Structure formats: structure tokens, C-alpha cells
Amino acid sequence: MSAQDRLPAPLGLLIDRNAPLTFQFDGKPLQGLAGDSIASALLANGRWLLSRSFKYHRPRGPLSMAGQDANTLVQLPDEPNVLADMQPLAAGQTVTGQNYAGSLDKDRDAVLGHFSTFMPVGFYYRSFFKPKGMWKIWEPLIRKKAGLGVLDLNFQPQYHDKAFLFTDLAVIGAGPAGLSAALAAANAGAKVLLIEQQPYLGGALAWARFDIEGQRGGQLREELLAAVESHANIRILKDATCNAWFTDHYLPVIQGNRLYKVRARQCIVAAGAFDQPVVFRNNDLPGVMLTSAAQRLIKLYAVKPGQRAVLLTGNDDGYLAALDLHEAGVEVAALVDMRSQPIEGRLVTALQTRGITCHSASTVYEALGERHLQAVDIRRISAEGEVAPHSTRIDCDLLCMSAGYMPVYQLLCQAGGKLAYDDASAAFTLSGLPAGLQVAGSVSGRHQLDNVLRDGSDAASRALLALGLASSSEAGDYLAEAPVNFPWPIFAHPKGKEFVDFDEDLQVRDILNATRHGYRDVQLVKRFSTVGMGPSQGRHSALPTARLVAKATGRSVSETGVTTARPPFVAEKLAHIAGRGFDPYRQTAMHQRHLELGAKMMPAGAWQRPAYYGKPEKRDACMQAETRHVREKVGMIDVSTLGGLDVRGPDAAELLNRLYTFAFSKQPVGRSRYALMTNEHGVVIDDGVCARFADRHFYVTATTSGVDRIYQQMLKWNAQWRLDVDITNITAALAAVNLAGPDSRQVLATLCSDVDLSAEGFPYLGVRQGKVAGIPARLLRVGFVGELGYEIHVPARYGEALWDALMEAGKAFDIRPFGVETQRLLRLEKGHVIISQDTDGMTSPAEIDMNWAIARSKPFFIGKRSVEILEAQPLLRKLVGFSLPSGSAQPLEGHLVLKGPDISGNVTSCEYSQTLGQIIGLAYCAPDQATPGQSLPIRVEGGAVVQATVVKLPFYDPDNQRQEL
Amino acid sequence: MSLHAEHFSERSPLYRLHQDAQLNALGDSCIVSNYGAGDERARAAHCGLLDLSNLARVGFRGAASAAYLEARGYQLPAVPNQALSQADGSQVLRMSQAEYLLLGSLQDTGARVRQEELAWQFDDTPNYLLPRQDSHAWLLLSGTCQAEVMAKLCGVDLRAEAFPVGSVAQTSAARINVIIANLPLGELPCLHILCDRASADYFWGALLDAMQEFGGQPVGLDALR
Secondary structure (H helix, E strand, O other): EEEEOOOOOOOOOOEEEEEEEEEOOEEEEEEEOOOOOOHHHHHOOOOOOOOOOOOOEEEOOOOOOOOOOOEEEEEOEEEEEEEEOEEEEOOOOOOEOOOEOOOOOOEHHHHHHHHHHHHOHHHHHHHHOOOOHHHHHHHHHHHOOOOOOOOOOOOOOOOOOOEEEEEEEEEEEOOOHHHHHHHHHHHOOOOOEEEEEOOOHHHHHHHHOOOOOOOOHHHHHHHHHHHHOOOOOEEEEEEEEOOOOOOOOOOOOEEEOEEEEEEEEEEEEEOOOEEOOOOOOOOOOOOOHHHHHHHHHHHHHHOOOOOOOEEEEOOHHHHHHHHHHHHOOOOEEEEOOOOOOOOOOOOHHHHHHHEEEEEOEEEEEEOOOOOOEEEEEEEEEEEEEEOOOOEEEEOOOHHHHHHHEEEEEHHHHHHEEEHHHOOOEEEEEEOOOHHHHHHHHOOOOOOOHHHHHHHHHHHHHHHHHHOOOOOOOOOOOOOOOOOOOOOOOOOOOOOEEEEOOOOOOEEEEHHHHHHHHHOOOHHHHHHHHHHHOOOOOOOHHHHHHHHHHHHHOOHHHHHHHHOOOOOOOOOHHHHHOOOOOOOEEOOOOOOHHHHHOOOEEEEOOHHHHHEOOOOOHHHHHHHHHHHHHHHOEEEEEEOOOOEEEEEEEEOOHHHHHHHOOOOOOOOOOOOOOOOEEEEOOOOEEEEEEEEEEOEEEEEEEEEEOOHHHHHHHHHHHHHHOOOOOOOOOOOOOOEEEEEEOOOOHHHHHHHOOOOOOOOOOOOEEEEEEEEEEOOOEEEEOOOOOOOEEEEEEEEEEHHHHHHHHHHHHHHOOEEEEEOOOHHHHHHOOOOOOOOOEEEEOOOOHHHOOOOOOOOOOOOOOOOOOHHHHHHHHOOOOEEEEEEEEEEOOOOOOOHHHHHHEEEEEEEEEEEEOOOEEEEEEEEEHHHHHHOOEEEEEEEEEOOOOEEEEOOOOOOOOOOOOOOOO | OOOOOHHHOOOOHHHHHHHEEEEEEEOEEEEEEOOOOOOHHHHHHHHEEEEOOOOOOOEEEOOOHHHHHHOOOOOOOOOEEEEEOOOOOOOEEEEEEEEEEEOOOOOOOOOHHHHHHHHHHOOOOEEEEEHHHHHHHEEEEEEOHHHHHOOEEEOOOOOOOOOOOOEEEEEEOOOOEEEEEEEOOOOOOEEEEEEEEHHHHHHHHHHHHHHHHHOEEEEEEEHHH
């Protein structure tokens, strides 16, 4: 059949006959139509063999034409395992088969099917590990054969994102029940989100036949769509898969490249039912498909599914489908009914009128053919699962099969629902659903069209009551439902190949063997045999497996149950889960100035900070030059990222007293004091300075990476202590620079006239408030880098103007900006620790010589008791300064300090100091290695050991004269 | 001479993103009046984004804050997470039992609220000033698509029926903390979004990205008038 040879309109609901599309399959150019799926376009071109099965490489054609099986998996250039019956055809698309050796039509690996006897379920568990060491030989061979498709490692990621969607009512499934429910709810004022997996609305109304005349489905669909599509309260998502149900009706819905996170107040699942295959020999041969698949091909794509057909059915719907096929010009050779007669007697007459022979109480025992169906072997059913010896062969190229329907129970079971099966009537029921979750339509066992519609509106009525949009819910009368499931559509064959699970090539005997190995529980059978683990997730295999296990273990299907359904409902891409990446970053007010000055930026938590100014290849030179400038002239660093907390109120000093190790009650206004914080375990967790600007106002700094945590700690503790204090995190509100170097006072003096900047008027550790370049500023005299220096904190809106003013004022003094890495070198020369670089999750104050920062007379601070306990124990390690001659191998942070054959510590900081002409660093070592002058063995890159010398800190300006100028 | 943001010492964290825009003075700083391309008024009505970071805003917190603000002529929302428009166009957002956020009015270019920040004195009364103009950037998302745009960034239902005029949400959007207030300007639907000032560049980009499918773009102040 060529692309032009489609069935006449109005068949072909989805295709545009005026929009031909050219594409390639396995290198052969073909033509399809806009609206086609890849599979429908291939079938329209007479291409029935679409894939090879996973294990035996059997030829496979379409089964469901609804994305419910793995038979249509194909390879796209940038994506393997694409469902050809769901993937829209695109112009110029290149499609290939996958999982074959040679060609799709002549797959050399198909020979494996002849050895299936030797490859029973679980054979690999027992076969490849003996004798010892054999697994290493088998593994590469198995890995080569395992898996489907080929990954494109040069794949360019596409934009995916997520969005929340809020609604009163989510209706999942836009078949007759879903449409009816959506309409009823929307008419009553509810905002409805209608979610449909397929690209069209109406569900079975679009392709199934509901009466002998074949009129009702189409008419009803038109009526419902006219009302639904124009309804202001209904939002429709087509081509959208609700992939799970989570508590409180949190529904992930995938549509295109977007994952909607639906938050619904109420939810109606009208997801329908899966047409079920019959299990007989060669039931997987191309040309054998579900009856619904053939109807979809005709009605949705105007593709004639075969020339001569046989229908195998377990319910009356097969008769109606036979009428569809007949009308589509397919010669219906026979209808084989597994039952003794249909429920609706007129159906037999309707078929006989059209010359269609009916075989009752019979089944197809075997499908015949190599790569496509050629004939079927029909037998009378003599007992459950058994057939009479007399065989009738009917030539055909199409076999439509339907054993009945299984509800699409997956979402409902994820919600906690229990699926029950009545062995007598072969009918399913669902119970135990959570509040606010309704079911409607065939998923709840309603198959009569009038019942389905009624069920939809009744479900809406219950949802409306819960939403407060109705005062009572309705429950109508329902017509009696005819049975739709044939109770035992499984016919084992002595030669096997009656497939229970198409994905995993599992035959009847594979399931039975699992039970013979002692796996009675269906969950264990699943894990042993892998039944239901393939892409179709048991949609067609769960019920026959339950039936087989039940029979083999002498239980009912209800007692056996089905395997657990977990999210996701269909395979989802990691890109959907990841969505659009949100990676927040923070920039200071001077950020652009740093870029303009050629800064090499580095991350500091979420902040972006200048590491140094210059090219990365000249890092060391830049740092040394910047250091020299600070030591000899004046430099400026952006310290806006430093944490800033305003602590205000009558109890401000008391709060700090409890939080930090030092004492703050008597701290004078206008002075700052070092602040060290320990946790309840006595571990050092942060430091900063507390600047007292008023009796009741402290400005507390914290480390860049620690401030958010410290702020939370303050709020937490204060919530317990109930002190009269206000704590505000003003980190982002203040831009700040540290102006440092011997000339810093002179630079500042050109811009600041309302503060006495003299050494006496504004001494070391003093704090002031004034104006710098007309900008209100907090000024702190600090000595982190060991030179005369001023931290200038201003409102962030003025940050860049402050930077500009200081750079301009500093020109006369040859001012130069310096970066974070330079600052780390400067402070290293002063022997100042950086919390979290030179400390870890175990560091106590004594280990880093911070005992001086502890006010022992205080009755309490967080960690006091632990600090005292630790101090009573012998020290286990000590942070020391060390030096190495210039030219030595330079230790890196993390390199190990040795003591004989043992590790006694590690390097935390290390740089070459041009100021000192040697390599300097900080390292943990054993206490008996910590005496200045001792040799400290450090294992450096390549395993060599260098002998550093322990040095008394600080390395530079030991009398602190320069910072106190 | 045309205005340039660097003529002012007060600068929005986003001013470099408006390099080609026409600016207008706004108090001691400036604001984009238009970008000079297309119908910005129509864009604002559909999906527009305006940087209001230079418009005055300030917060007060403490047991005495309510009395302090009432004494200065402000009407206060009765409950937290509500906003109340003042006669002069400024807004008072109640952030908690004892915290208020004042948003300046475009009518007086934020002068009144700016004065509140300058007038406040630290004393013994429990009424602490919060420097919201410096801690937060202020973005205005306008138009009929605002709720759908925000649904791509934020888990709070911001549709008009769930988040009516005067509502305030303190939540997270695009993984940073934000304050969102539904405060239309006349007939124009507007969500006022206050985010960490240091994250403004990031959040502006995240918003524009979310607006793209709706054809949303930045707009100037002229589009709101």
C-alpha cells in the first residue's frame, strides 16, 4: 500500500491528505502524511516488520497502535527506543530499526529463537558464574547483546522545563467518561483540566464501534467535543501523559518537552482499559494485533490493516470490529468467538448477512507464517485452555484478537487503590481509593456506553460536592453490564512460543517454570522471570501471568493478585525530571567593575568573586603583585559577600554573649571584637567581628558561606530564649570594600571628612559611622590582611559608586584592586585561619590556638560545656604554621602530614609568599610535632616527602605593628 | 545630554541590562521610560517586565512598628500576607504580625517612602528599620500572562482566583526567596516581585526565559501610564 492508497474519508481522523511527508526507514525513502505516527506511515507503505524482539529477535509488528507495547520501538538519529506508534511523523525524518544483526528483515540473531529451550527463565542466573572466573568471559559478550538501540553521545540537550498547573478538578483521560465528567463539572463552575495521552479527544469514540449501524460513537464524540472544546472552564492538554499520582492529587503530566506539576483539588481517573491479547502459539507474528489496533489504523489513519482477516474475540466488541473491517474493504474470513455465543444475538445475523463465518467456542491455536501472518489454525475449545485435535486452517494476513479488557489501574494503585478480580465473572473492581479521587468509565468496569457517560457525570457530581460546588451528589441507575472478559484466553502449545510477555519474550512455560522453582508469589515470579518489567510494564502480561500463577499454585486470580504498579506510568526522560536548570548566582554591586578590570572570577557559594585581576596563566604573578601592592601601597577588595547581621534591641549583647565564645556585655560602643562561634559539640563553626554601633545595636559579620546558617541559628536559638532582640540579615543590603595598605588612610581621607581618621581618633578595631564620598557608611578598622585597613560598608545601591570614588581617589596613591586568592595569601602571611578552610567538622578552639577567644568567666555560651570537656582531654592534633624554602615542591591543600609511617594531619593552606621569600602554609599535625623549629614531613604530589619546618605564627609582622598604625 | 544610570550614585543592580533604553529621572536615581521598540503598552498588557529597583521601599519590624506607621498616616493591612494601597499610591505590605514593608508610589517617585527611611531614628522603641531597598530588587511583572509565567518558576498558585488583589506571598521562585504581591496599576494586572538584590541578574534572566513563550519582554515606565 503506498501513502496515497489510504482508505477514503471520513476515515483518517488524524491525517492531512494534502500534506505528504517524505521520510526514510532503514535507508528506504517512504512517504507518509502529516498526522501520521511513524508506525502508521510505515504500515501505510506496507512495512509491517517494525522491530525485533528483545531476547529471541523475533519479527514484530504493531500490537496496540496506542503506545502500550514495545513492538514498535525504533531508532531515531538522536534517540533510541522511540515508540513508533506514538511518535509523530516529521518531514525528512530518518528512522531505523534496532536490536538486530545484519538487517531488520534478515536478523542473524533470530537464530536464538531455535535455542529457546536452552534459555529458560533465569538461565543466566545459573549459567554464567561457573566455573570460577567465567563471568569475566561472559560479561562482555552479554553486555554487547544486552540493551536496545544506540545512544548518540554527541546529542545536544534540548530545552525542557516544568510548570505548575493549578485546577479544581483534573480529569485524566478524555474518552467518553472523561469528557462527560469534565463537562458536568465545568458546567457547575469547576475549573477543569482535561488530560489526554493521545493527540485526539474522545478515546474509543474516535475509533471503536458501539452499534451495528456504526453511527453512535462518531455522533456522540462530535457532540461532546463541541461542548468541551468551547467551554471556558475546561483546559485541555492533549498528547499529555499523566505519569503518576502522588498524595493530594499532585500529578506529573508530560507534554512535549514540559513536565507539568499539576495541583488538583479533586481528581477523576477515566483512563480506560487495555485491550488484552489472547495467548496462543506465535501470537506475536506481524499481522497479529489487538482488535483495537486494527480499528485505530482504519479510523485514525485510514490504513487498511490487511486484505483478509480473522477476528478472535472473547466479547461482543469483536463482532462490531468485524463490521468495521468489512466496511473498510477487508475480507473478513472468519470470526472466532471463544464463547459459545455472543450476548447480543443480532450480531451473528449482522455478520452472516455480510457473509462472515462465525466459529463459536473456538480459538486460534496457532498463527502460521515466517515474517508475516499467512494463516491461522483454528480449534474447538475442549476445556479450559485446551483444544480439540481437529484443525481448521484459514489463510489470512490479519488476525485481530481481543480477550477482554483490563482497567488502566496503574495510577489508581499508586494512590493506594486495590484491584480485585472476580474469578467467576472475570471482572475487575477497584477499592480503597483516597478521598477526592474518583474513577469513571471502563477503568471502573463500565463498558456500556450509556453507563460510561453516566459514570462520568456521577464522578463529577461527587467531585463537585467535595469542591463545595454542589449540595449533593447524584448516583444514577445503570444498565446491566455484559461480561467483556473471557476467563481463560490462554492456550498452551506443545511447541511453545505462546507469548505472555512480548517485551521479554516470555512464554507460558516460562511463567509455569517460575512457579515450579517455588516462586508462588506473583511479585517473586515477576522478579525471577522479568515478566512485566519491559517497556509495556505488564499492560498485557499482568493478567495472563496472574491467571497462570493462580492455576499453577491452586489459587484464585484474586488471591494471586497482580504486580505492584509504581510511577512512572510510561518511560520518562531524565530531561523531564530535571526540567530547566535553575542555578542561582549572586553578584555584588561592583561585579561589573571587576569584569571590566579583567578579574578572574571564582565561585564562593552562590557568589561570584574576583580571585585576582589578570589572566589565569599569570595567576601567581598577579597574586604576588597584588600582595606587594597591599604591603607597600594600597589595595582594595570587594568584601560585599561577607555576611552581615544587624542585632538590635535591649538584649542584643546578651544574645551575642550566648552565641559566641567571647564576652560582649561590656564591649564599648565604637569598638569591634573578634567573635568565634562553636556548636553544641564544641566545634568551631564560624567567626567574624561584632561591631558595636550603639548600646543596643551590634553589626555582626559572618563568613560568606556561613552567614545563612548562622542567621538561622540565631533565629532558632532566639526563638527558644525569647530575648528582646531583632535579628536582620543585611548581607545583600550592604556593599563593602576593604581598603588596605599603608596608604589606605590617605585615600580614605580624601573622601571622608566627618570621621576623625587619625590613629588616635579611629584606632585599630574601632568602628565608626560617617560618609564616604557622600555615601552613608559603616567603617570598621580591621586587620585581616595585616595592614592598616578600613572596611567600608555602604547601602548596596551605592556600592558601585563607592568603588568608583575610591578608585578615583586612590589613583594618586597607585591603588590596585586585589582578589580573594590574594587576600588568602595576605591573611596566610598573618597566620589567620579561614573557618571551613583551615577548620573541619571536628576542629575545637584549642586545636587552632583560639583559646584566647573564649571568655571563661561567662556562665554560658553554646558549646561551653563541650569545649571544657575537650580541653580536659589531651590534644589529638594541632594546627601549625610551616615553611619550606623557595624552590621546594609546594604542598597542596589536603596533602598529608606524616609521623613515621602514620598520617598525623593534613595541609589546609599553602602558598608561595614573595613577601617572605618562601613557601608558607598551615597544617594539622600531632601535638608533639607542633613545636616551632621541628621538622614536619609532608607527602606532596607524586608521593615525595618534603621536610617542612614548623614556624611560630604569624609569619609576617609578628608584633602586629602594621595593622595598628 | 541623555540620562545615564552612572550619572547617579544610586544604581539598580540591573542597570546594565537597560543600556539601550531611554531613562527618566526617578528621585535620586533613574528608571527605564522605554526601550524604544514596539508597542510597549500592549506588551505590558500582555506580558511585560519592569525594573523598579530604584523606587523607594523600606521595612519596619517590631512591637511598636504598627503604631509608628499609623502615627505617620499609613493604613495597615489587618492580617499578615496582605497589602493595602494608600491614597497616594504607595503600598503597605504586612509581612508578619509585627513586620511591614512600604513600597513607594510612582505618583511621587517614591518620595514619601524614601522620607520614611531617612526620618527613622534608632532609639529605645522596638521599631527596627529594615533596608529593603538595598536588600531586595523590585521587579514588576505585568499583563494577563503573569500567573502562567510565574507557574514556571513558583509553586504558589498565583491565578487571580487564588491570589486576589492585595495578596502577598513570601515564597520561593526559581530557587531563590521572593516576596510577591498582587497589586495592579489601574486596570493593568501586576505582580510585584521582590527578590534578593544580589540575585537580581539571575532572577531577571529566569523571568525573561519564562516569559519567552508568551512573547514577554522588558517594558519601560511609559507603558504603565
